[in-house]
Amino acid sequence: MSPVPAPTSDRLSDYLAADDVVDHRHPLIRARVDALRATNGDPAKAAFRFVRDEVEHVIDARDPRVTWRASDVLRERVGICHAKAHLLAALLRAQGIPAGFCYQELSALHGLNAVYLRELWSRLDARGNRTGARGEFSLDEEKLAWPVDTGRGERDHPEIHPAPAPVVVEFLKTVRPGPGWYEKGLPATL
Numbered sequence: 001m002s003p004v005p006a007p008t009s010d011r012l013s014d015y016l017a018a019d020d021v022v023d024h025r026h027p028l029i030r031a032r033v034d035a036l037r038a039t040n041g042d043p044a045k046a047a048f049r050f051v052r053d054e055v056e057h058v059i060d061a062r063d064p065r066v067t068w069r070a071s072d073v074l075r076e077r078v079g080i081c082h083a084k085a086h087l088l089a090a091l092l093r094a095q096g097i098p099a100g101f102c103y104q105e106l107s108a109l110h111g112l113n114a115v116y117l118r119e120l121w122s123r124l125d126a127r128g129n130r131t132g133a134r135g136e137f138s139l140d141e142e143k144l145a146w147p148v149d150t151g152r153g154e155r156d157h158p159e160i161h162p163a164p165a166p167v168v169v170e171f172l173k174t175v176r177p178g179p180g181w182y183e184k185g186l187p188a189t190l
Contacts, residue, residue: 003156003157003158004158005102005122005160006121007121007160007162008160008161009162012098014162015093015098015099015116015160015162016096016098017093017162018090018093021068021069021070021086021169022070022089022090023070023090024070024090024091024094025094026070026071028074028075029070029074029090029091029094030094032074032091033047033091036050037095043095044092044095044097044117047091047095048088048124049137051087051088052084052127052128053129055078055079055087055126055128056078056079057078057079057080057081057084057127058079058181059131060130064179065078065177066080066175066177066181067079067083067172068082068086068169068173069086073086074087074090080111081111081112081127082168082172084111084126084128085111085113085126086164088113088124088126089101089113092113092115097116098115098116099113099114099116100114100115100121100161100162101113101114101161101162101164101165102123102158103157103159103190104154104155104157105153105154105155105156105188106148106154108182108186109165109168109188109189109190110127110145111164111165112126112127112135112145114160115139117139118139120139122138124137124144125143125146127146128145129145133146157190165187167187171185
């Protein structure tokens with residue numbers, strides 16, 4: 001059973017903020033939000049599906065590029081789980097939907113999101129459904145990409161952070177692109 005998501009800030013405005021990573025005021029982000037709105041569907045679900053299905057996960061794609069800023073992830077259409085979470089947060093926040101960052105300690109630190117809809121927080125994992133991942137959009141029950149196996153020492157962090165973990169951002173900003181770059185020091189814990 002997954003832990004109940006718990007925000008680390010009691011101000012919803014913190015989960016709507018723009019910064020260097022979640023640059024939701026960038027013209028590329030705004031244009032994508034306009035395109036998603038044109039689908040006339042659920043705006044949060046449309047953003048989730050776009051990130052999950054239209055942005056490649058670097059490991060699945062065997063892509064040597066490193067992205068970390070939401071607008072760069074959108075432009076390049078590739079990113080590791082953390083980068084994809086940065087983009088999903090930007091797309092949601094640009095629509096006035098509070099979104100935060102959550103983490104799981106698997107073989108490495110895995111990044112995902114939480115969204116505030118229907119007056120409650122729900123965790124969403126837009127990692128991408130290849131190589132065994134099974135993330136789905138659901139506000140009623142958690143359908144994350146990877147189940148946590150506590151028997152293997154894995155851990156689920158219930159905290160919802162308004163900004164991405166500094167250790168993750170620093171790693172993504174400083175790692176050198178190339179084959180297997182994500183195997184060269186991706187943080188294992190917060």
